[in-house]
Amino acid sequence: MKIALLGYGKMGKAIETIALQRGHTIVIKTSKTDNYTITDADVAIDFSIPSAAFGNISNCINNQVPVISGTTGWLDQYNDVVSLCKKQKGAFIYASNFSLGVNIFFELNETLAKMMSKLTDYKLDIEEIHHTQKLDAPSGTAITLAEGIIKNNDAYKGWELDKANNNNIPIVAKRIPEVPGTHTISYTSPIDTIKIEHEAHNRQGFALGAVIAAEWIVDKTGVFTMKDVLNIG
Ligand SMILES: NC(=O)C1=CN([C@@H]2O[C@H](COP(=O)(O)OP(=O)(O)OC[C@H]3O[C@@H](n4cnc5c(N)ncnc54)[C@H](OP(=O)(O)O)[C@@H]3O)[C@@H](O)[C@H]2O)C=CC1
């Protein structure tokens, strides 16, 4: 498969390594304002920056190149991408986290949220820790976790960064050098604490999941998620 890497930073480089190991070719690697012809690629993988994601994804969809995006912090424009993809009969996947482990963690989180929904003594919080170069907070993964809880527990209506208001889930975002990504969900009562945690040891899981998603989408049309790719949940 001929792959375009839209964004050739930490993730773009990790994806390149795995894509080459799996027999693919990288035909485009972009940073900032590079010029390129997207139709040279069979599929595009966008891991760029929040302000560039929408333009990168739209360009692929308008040129009938299937695209997967892992860029976080641009989701106010997600519905516009979905509409464009339907109009152009394109193919698109966004995931806040492409790793298999985190996608299992998402399922575990929803099951636990359902179980905890009747136990009102427990106070909930989400903590995410990432490297200091991360541009957005909270992480996309923490937002997906919060949405999974809101869907399964009527006590919560939204989320807030660093605050604990009654109906909102507090998300604490910490930035520590070199941390690839750690997410912890804690339910604390006066008696005990129940915690679930996912700790990425490196970026390989994100990169492998992104390449698997690119292999999966290449001959499809529509808007999909990692649940479709991994067939879980
Ligand atoms: N969904 C998931 O599984 C994961 C998602 N992420 C997300 O992926 C994104 C990238 O992360 P990471 O690789 O660590 O970040 P980096 O900062 O290391 O890389 C970002 C890259 O995007 C490039 N870039 C800037 N503007 C554009 C543009 N207009 N078009 C294309 N590329 C551009 C930058 O170029 P330059 O160097 O020239 O500025 C840089 O190479 C983030 O949003 C992060 O949250 C990260 C890990 C996993």
Ligand SMILES: O=C(O)C1=N[C@H](C(=O)O)C[C@H](O)C1
């Ligand atoms: O910026 C990162 O590094 C990561 N970003 C994603 C997010 O915002 O959830 C996924 C992963 O945690 C690493």
